[in-house]
Amino acid sequence: MDLEQALQTFLEESRELLDEMESILLDVEAEQTSAEQLNALFRTMHTIKGSAGLFGLETIVSFAHQAENLLDQLRDGKLALDDELVGLLLRCHDHVKLLIQALTANEALEPLRDEALEAALLGYLAVPQAMQPERHHEDPKPAASQRERWLLSLRFGPDVLRSGLDPSSFIRYLATLGEVEQIHAISCRLPAGADFDAEGNYLRFELLYQSDIDEQSLSEVFEFVREDSELFIWPLKIAAAHLHEACASATPDEAAEVERAWHQMGALGQAFPLENPAAAPDPLLEHPLATPDDEPSLAKPSPAGRADIQAEPAPAADARGGRGGESRFIKVEAGKLDSLINLIGELVIAGAAANLIARRSQQTQLVEATLSIANLIEQIRAGTLSMRMVQIGEIFHRFPRVVRDVSRELGKEIQLRIVGAETELDKSMVEKLGDPLLHIVRNAIDHGIEPPPVRVAGGKPAQGNLWLNAYHESGSVVIEVADDGGGLSRERILAKARQRGLLGEDEEPPDSAVFQQIFEAGFSTAEQVTNLSGRGVGMDVVKRGIEQLHGNIEIDSEAGRGTTFRIRLPLTLAIIDGFLVEVAGSTFVLPLETVIECIELPSGLPENGVHDCINLRGELLPLLHLDHFFELTPTVAARRNVVVSQYGDRKAGLVVDALQGEFQTVIKPLGALFSTLKAISGSTILGTGEVALILDVPALIQHACRKESERFALPPRADAARPGSPLQGSTP
Known part of the structure; x- marks a missing residue:
């Protein structure tokens, strides 16, 4: 090894x-x-x-x-x-x-x-x-009379010393777990002259051992040397039945020495004096072994892959023959998995190109063959992406310590409650979520949850509560950080935003827009600056980090009741199921998970602006004309379509010229030049070799809903009644 x-x-x-x-x-x-x-x-x-x-x-x-x-x-x-x-x-x-x-x-x-x-x-x-206080341990150590006696037959691999592992250190470690009663060292195929390798191992050890540890723990001792070694462990009382297994690969002379050692240890009946004094164990090995205080201990690894060493009553077998029970998991370097996913992405693009050529050829058999290949590629893609999915509990489980330390530093009593830790998310996204969540949790502890005297005075329990929750919703992952503290102060945030010129003096935006102001750089309403917060640093970084993951963050807060930060993220940033649409001669991709349905655009609707709305089965649906939004030259189409999209609890209709169907989409990141675009989340390569832009549907829906809400909510201005005014007739 x-x-x-x-x-x-x-x-x-x-x-x-x-x-x-x-x-x-x-x-x-x-x-x-x-x-x-x-x-x-x-x-x-x-x-x-x-x-x-x-x-x-x-x-x-x-x-x-x-x-x-x-x-x-x-x-x-x-x-x-x-x-x-x-x-x-x-x-x-x-x-x-x-x-x-x-x-x-x-x-x-x-x-x-x-x-x-x-x-x-x-x-x-x-x-x-x-x-010292009195305690009665529920699981006392067994007395010496209750200990099991074991026979260990250890034949380490020939390269064990060359790998930097010392067989004697394993024996020293065994001595820390129990008592080594006898050791017999036997030379195995010792060469003569120039064939002797000073770094090679030519010894095997037969041990009589007594300990209260179980066979599983005893087997784990030799985890690091299981390869190329013959290692057997049996209870002494049944070892005699396995002598032939211990000597299966031994030479006749070696087998005779093993049998003699087993007689000496009492495994084959009563011990008897050795006939050949030269075969006696090495006196250095018979010397009492070092204690844990004198010698460094040997590794006893975790249970992963533990069954190479045989111990009864499990069926005996050579350690080199494989594990008694195959492990259900293997560890793969993350870089190799990323490389595999990149190759699968290229395979998806190549498959799309082959399918396009087949359809143009109008050869039925070729089309069917490419469709079968595409189906297999889709299965490979789904299976490979699932390998990158990890439970978000990997991050959540860091926070109990954070909550404990920070709450005690501030003199607060806070109980952390974790829900949905088993929710899975792409590993690359999980790794980047740690810092944003840490900022939110620390602010919830510092700003959100009140000190115990304040909570008690307000009729609340002295102990505050903080929740971390994760769940899947509409093809996305939602992560919530909630507290039952005092909530955000709309008045203080609004005043600070007006003071900094972020909002006009006469503006009365909804709560959601007011609360979003805390994500502005340098924005803080804290009365005191502490080592945790109050300098206006952090929340803008949180929002920027979430947006880089193509997600968004919302805030719900109620004075005296608490605050909830809600983060929505896509499941993966690698390959998605897309839906192709055509707008003004250009092709765009929508994430299929955001598409609810497609309908024909009703005739007679005004198209003199970007926004309008329709009645969709009793529900007011804001529309966003993508050709107007992207300032593309409109094309004449016999019919136009509305792609009804949803993200979270919001819906909007995206007006397009034509629907082109589903498409496996390999996400290619945009360069730094396009990093500030809000409506575009990436690009992909079509089967024709052309580049299509992937739309940021959450941003489009948010934009459409906000504009339509403002359009209907704002009171008419003084010039609203003038003929030709764009506001005329816009209020219900």
Whole structure:
């Protein structure tokens, strides 16, 4: 096994373990601590310590060992997990995470030592036993008489030393989990003369071992050396039935030595003296093994891919023969997946071109063949895109710690509630959502939720509530951040906007337009500047970040009741199902998920402006004539069509000249020159090789609804009654 690959595995698994540790510590604050949670906390730090020891990372090993000792006392009931201790363990989590990040960046670890934190740990460990609170552990360690005795037959691969792994370190690690009673080292096919390789491994080990750990944990010890190794584990009492398996690939001399060792350990009946003193175990190996304080521990990786080593009662097999139970998941480098999706995008374009040529040829068989290929391409596309979908809980689960720390800094009591963490979104979008959500959550804690005395005086519970919610709606993903605080002050925001010239003195915009002012750069109504907020920095960045993901953000707020920030995002930014329309001789693409229906444009409607509306089955539907909107030269068409589109709870009709049908659309980003366009979200390549623009339907619907609302809502001006006035007759 490549040592660099093993190190990357260690770093990734350490991050996962630290996430698990943080989640447990935040959970136990709200619930009664269980023995299972305490054991999980101990295993987290114990595993990181052991894995770090494998790579000689003494800084991580020494600190993790101190934290492990504290957690050991905690699970044994010698300490109680109170609020202060949770805070200390969270600091330990942060410190180990910092060390892992430094190791990932190839930075030195020793300068990062936190002596104050180490002193705090030692202070807990030095508390006299009589002064420590009494706790009864629900899962006491088994007595020695309850421990299982195991026979381990370990034949490490010939390149184990060359890969940087020391077989003896595995045995030292076993000693930290139980007691190694006997070790027998047997030379395997030892060559003579020039054929001897000083970096090769020619030893196998037969061990008699006693421990209270289960066979699963025992198997995980050898995760890093399962390749090219023969590793067997059996309970001692049934090992005799498997002697032939242990010797299946051994030479006759080696098999005789293995049988002699098993007799010596009592696996084949009563032990007897060795006839050949030269075959006795190496005295260095028989010496008492080092304790965890003397030697770095060995890695005990996480359960992923654990079944290569055989342990009864599972069916015995050679570790090289594959896993006893295949893992349901594999890890793929993100860059490889992105490259695959790009290639599939090009395949979609090439398939569209082939289908166009086939239809022009009017050869039925060729058309059918290209349609079959297109169907397969669509299935491949859908399957590949699903691989990039990850649960948004990956982000949501960062926030319990943020809420805990920030609320305590501000002296507030806040309960975070997460709903819809299983909602899936494109991985590239999830990674970019972290900062915008962080800004919104911090502002909700600082500005939104009142201090406990204010809440109590207003008839509310002292503890505030903050919700993170995600769900699918109309082909989009909706993410909500809601609080039950004091709500936004329309009057203060409106006054500030007028002061800065963002709104006119006589304007009375709706609440939604007023609340959108907080996204202006430098806009803040905070009376005090803190280290969290009040400088007007952040909310404009939030909106810009959401718009870069082709999404939008809305605000609902009610004074005294709370505020909800609602973010709408497309499911993916790679390949979508599109709907082609023709406007003034140009082709545009609408995301198919936003299209509800298509109807013929009623005759007799005035076309002297961009906006008008129709009655769609009793519903007022604003219309947007795309040729007028984009200032294209109108063409004469026998009939025109309305594409009824919806985004969220808003609808609008987009007037087009012709409908061209569905089209698999590969999204190509626009250059920096077009970055300020609000109605265009990207481009694609058609089967003809032409470029078609992808319309930003949410922006178009918002524009149509806003303009039509203003048109009907504004009172008539003094010149409204003059003949020829554009406002004449516009009010109902």
